[in-house]
Amino acid sequence: MASKPNMSNKKNLMPTQDPAVRAHNFQEVALGYDEAAALDEAARCLNCKNMPCVAGCPVGIHIPAFIARIRELDFEGAYQVITEASSLPAVCGRVCPQESQCEARCVRGIKGEPVGIGRLERFVADWHNAHIESAPEKPAFNGHRVAVIGSGPSGLTCAGDLAKKGYAVTVFEALHIAGGVLVYGIPEFRLPKAIVQKEVDTLKALGVDIQTNVVIGKTLTVDELFADGYEAVFIGSGAGLPNFMNIPGESLMGVYSANEFLTRNNLMKAYREGCDTPVMHAKKTVVVGGGNVAMDAARTAKRLGAEVTIVYRRTEKELPARAEEVEHAREEGIHFQMLTNPLEIEGKDGWVHAIRCQRMRLSEPDASGRARPVPIEGSEVTIEADCVIMAIGTSPNPLIKSTTEGLEVNRRGGIIVEEATGATTKAGVYAGGDAVTGAATVILAMGAGKTAAQAIDAKLSEKKA
Amino acid sequence: MYRIVDKKALNPTVTMMEIEAPLVAHKAQAGQFIILRVDADGERIPLTIAGYDRAQGTVRIIFQIVGATTEKLNHKNKDEYIADFVGPLGRPTKLDGLKKVCIVGGGVGCAIALPIAQALHAQGCEVHTIIGFRNRDLLILEDEFAACSDHLTIMTDDGSYGEKGVVTVPLKAAIEAGESYDEVIAIGPLIMMKFVVATTRPFGVKTTVSMNPIMIDGTGMCGGCRLTVGGQTKFACVDGPDFDGFEVDFDEAMRRGTMYRDFERHAYEETCNLFAKEAN
Numbered sequence A: 001m002a003s004k005p006n007m008s009n010k011k012n013l014m015p016t017q018d019p020a021v022r023a024h025n026f027q028e029v030a031l032g033y034d035e036a037a038a039l040d041e042a043a044r045c046l047n048c049k050n051m052p053c054v055a056g057c058p059v060g061i062h063i064p065a066f067i068a069r070i071r072e073l074d075f076e077g078a079y080q081v082i083t084e085a086s087s088l089p090a091v092c093g094r095v096c097p098q099e100s101q102c103e104a105r106c107v108r109g110i111k112g113e114p115v116g117i118g119r120l121e122r123f124v125a126d127w128h129n130a131h132i133e134s135a136p137e138k139p140a141f142n143g144h145r146v147a148v149i150g151s152g153p154s155g156l157t158c159a160g161d162l163a164k165k166g167y168a169v170t171v172f173e174a175l176h177i178a179g180g181v182l183v184y185g186i187p188e189f190r191l192p193k194a195i196v197q198k199e200v201d202t203l204k205a206l207g208v209d210i211q212t213n214v215v216i217g218k219t220l221t222v223d224e225l226f227a228d229g230y231e232a233v234f235i236g237s238g239a240g241l242p243n244f245m246n247i248p249g250e251s252l253m254g255v256y257s258a259n260e261f262l263t264r265n266n267l268m269k270a271y272r273e274g275c276d277t278p279v280m281h282a283k284k285t286v287v288v289g290g291g292n293v294a295m296d297a298a299r300t301a302k303r304l305g306a307e308v309t310i311v312y313r314r315t316e317k318e319l320p321a322r323a324e325e326v327e328h329a330r331e332e333g334i335h336f337q338m339l340t341n342p343l344e345i346e347g348k349d350g351w352v353h354a355i356r357c358q359r360m361r362l363s364e365p366d367a368s369g370r371a372r373p374v375p376i377e378g379s380e381v382t383i384e385a386d387c388v389i390m391a392i393g394t395s396p397n398p399l400i401k402s403t404t405e406g407l408e409v410n411r412r413g414g415i416i417v418e419e420a421t422g423a424t425t426k427a428g429v430y431a432g433g434d435a436v437t438g439a440a441t442v443i444l445a446m447g448a449g450k451t452a453a454q455a456i457d458a459k460l461s462e463k464k465a
Numbered sequence B: 001m002y003r004i005v006d007k008k009a010l011n012p013t014v015t016m017m018e019i020e021a022p023l024v025a026h027k028a029q030a031g032q033f034i035i036l037r038v039d040a041d042g043e044r045i046p047l048t049i050a051g052y053d054r055a056q057g058t059v060r061i062i063f064q065i066v067g068a069t070t071e072k073l074n075h076k077n078k079d080e081y082i083a084d085f086v087g088p089l090g091r092p093t094k095l096d097g098l099k100k101v102c103i104v105g106g107g108v109g110c111a112i113a114l115p116i117a118q119a120l121h122a123q124g125c126e127v128h129t130i131i132g133f134r135n136r137d138l139l140i141l142e143d144e145f146a147a148c149s150d151h152l153t154i155m156t157d158d159g160s161y162g163e164k165g166v167v168t169v170p171l172k173a174a175i176e177a178g179e180s181y182d183e184v185i186a187i188g189p190l191i192m193m194k195f196v197v198a199t200t201r202p203f204g205v206k207t208t209v210s211m212n213p214i215m216i217d218g219t220g221m222c223g224g225c226r227l228t229v230g231g232q233t234k235f236a237c238v239d240g241p242d243f244d245g246f247e248v249d250f251d252e253a254m255r256r257g258t259m260y261r262d263f264e265r266h267a268y269e270e271t272c273n274l275f276a277k278e279a280n
Helices: A035-042 A063-071 A075-085 A088-096 A117-131 A153-164 A193-205 A222-227 A258-266 A292-303 A321-331 A442-464 B022-027 B069-073 B107-122 B140-150 B166-174 B189-201 B249-255 B261-279
Strands: A145-149 A168-172 A209-211 A232-234 A255-257 A286-289 A308-312 A336-339 A340-348 A352-367 A371-384 A387-388 A429-433 B002-011 B013-018 B033-037 B045-048 B052-053 B058-064 B082-090 B100-106 B127-135 B151-156 B183-189 B207-210 B226-230 B234-235 B242-244
Touching: A035 A063, A035 A117, A063 A117, A063 A232, A075 A117, A075 B140, A088 A117, A088 A371, A088 A442, A145 A153, A145 B058, A153 A168, A153 A232, A153 A442, A153 B226, A168 B249, A193 A336, A193 B140, A222 A232, A232 A442, A255 A258, A255 B022, A258 A292, A258 A387, A258 B242, A286 A292, A292 A308, A292 A321, A292 A387, A292 B242, A308 A340, A340 B234, A429 A442, B002 B058, B013 B069, B013 B107, B022 B082, B033 B058, B052 B107, B052 B226, B052 B242, B058 B069, B069 B261, B100 B189, B107 B127, B107 B166, B107 B183, B127 B140, B127 B166, B140 B151, B151 B166, B166 B189, B189 B207, B189 B249, B226 B242, B226 B249
Parallel strands: A145 A168, A145 A232, A168 A209, A232 A429, A255 A387, A286 A308, A286 A387, A308 A336, B100 B127, B100 B183, B127 B151, B183 B207
Antiparallel strands: A340 A352, A352 A371, B002 B013, B013 B058, B033 B045, B033 B082, B052 B058, B207 B242, B226 B234
16 A cells, blocks of 8 residues: 555546437546546545544545545445445545535645546445345344434435434335435436435344325324334424415416426436326427536436526536536536526417526625525526426425424424524424535435434433433 | 225215325315326326315215226226325315315316315305206215205206206306395316306405315425416415415416316327237
8 A cells, every 4th residue: 555646636537428428328427537537536645634624524534545446446444444434435426516525625625626526436335235235234223212204415414323322213204205305306327326226225124114195293293202102203304385486477388397307207207108197399499507417407308309598697617516517517518598587488278489588797795605596687598398397496285383382493394493503493303404504415315414413312321322 | 005994886876985094094185186106107196186085094086087086096906906096185165164165076076075065064164065967877976965964956067867057057047035144165077167156256255266286296396286376376285286276377277277288188198008008
């Protein structure tokens, strides 16, 4: 080992499917490093003593340690280092915004590109999934039961961390498959569902019981969970109800929320020939919004055969989506109309016919710190379209709040928690992920699930003593 | 997996099933709905709850065979299983304090109207029921409605049973004759509910309708079930399925209901062909 570091200023390139080919299939876009690329990239890590990258990771993965294992060709050892901190390595290696987290802090980024930490994480997780058969051992039951609401990234992380400590954990999922946004939201070409299933199976092997088709707030309430013997409840119920712009024409046929469009394709597999769930195969699709969800919707629409335009009211610089997603979308031929804001969706015989927009310019920063877009008078432009997808965020789902006395929410409807513990205003109830923050990232939700698991463990082991 | 405890054909196109789903049965109330999937590749469809037995842990659904999924469901038999069954979803019908109500049911919508009529009857409310069908062969639940109604009128389009005509004729006659209903509750095809509302509006009789739009998750996540009610966007799954009939934009709801008509027709034909092949 102790070989000289690789001082190349560039990351090893991530091999991808050819854009012209992948724009017509749902197979994964990024193909992953092979062993040679992984070793070459791992050699770029300087193994800094103060580990700035770790401070940038919401779940605190010991990054230099796992990269050192790669250099030693101990790939399973690297996997074990990652799983000490993360329950979903194969997922995070694919969907984390590393450029604004671990990789943003990497010293190699000062004079070039940072170490490809996310790509290495993915390599390690995929190597493990391909080579290691043994399921994790189920720890001995410690006598405590915990309920987790929602099987998305925060819920799975909280459940996994508690199960490893011997808690009997039941996860309640409203849909018919576990995984939350990893299953209904993020497309197959970015996160293959077999990978999510594998992570869920690992949790099941740890003893986590997953009950699908249970809507907390309807089928059961939080108070009933306590009455049933659960000593703590974690709420990771996700983002909630899709927002619309409240402009004329949003009820026309051919208008979708991104949630609906993605759910039809990802959860229900509507893109597959012969599937029972329908989805529109449009000719010209306009996606409104600039986040990762907008990119996912646009790239899915493209794969269904449409010419796709993304309409966003600020500039490329302000796009909230990951840089890599924007780049992939561009490569696949998605058009972007920046500084453009919809005014009306025009219809013909009940179907979408066009979207009328207004050009914008950027003004001084608003409360969010981003430049405020203001309309330019007399600058209207009409874009022809037969399908419009609204990807402009979500509002919290009121189902749990309205049926749980003592659970307080903020003005925006997010559940109020103590940041250090995830504790809500109701005793024994913790929360994290989008239900608290509004739409954010997979890894932040995982961080919140992890924080809550630690707090729940501290509370319940105190009770035991 | 959820067991079909009982199955009965109510008429050639309408089937009743009792599904074993104790958690749903425990919470179900009149007016709420469930979402089911027949098999692992199936679509999610919403069906309003037609009854429940908390002691037995079963929920009753009554469905009309209108497409691929209901065709597949109808091929399942007693003691077989369906893949998914989740609920109860949506808000229960508000029945508190009602003393005199006219229930108007059309076709398979009568299946949903029945538990509401039964709940009203049980709370001592005077229940007048008007149910309508295309013809005698399609009539369902006559005895059940008779048992919980103070007054029952049956209408058929062709006059082959009961009175000939549409449900709004006796409804209008009753209101004009001076019946003062606290509320009219109408459940049936969109076009029927639209005309019930047109009938009651001039008299200002509060009219509640039960909407059953296209849905996927049923918990508010997808927004596919959105309706315009009083000029605002509402989600039928979390804000409904009951709405003030005077406020609902029925024309828009009818349009949106046809969005996948071609796909659905094609899928239905494929499914029927498949079952026909299997039978040979």
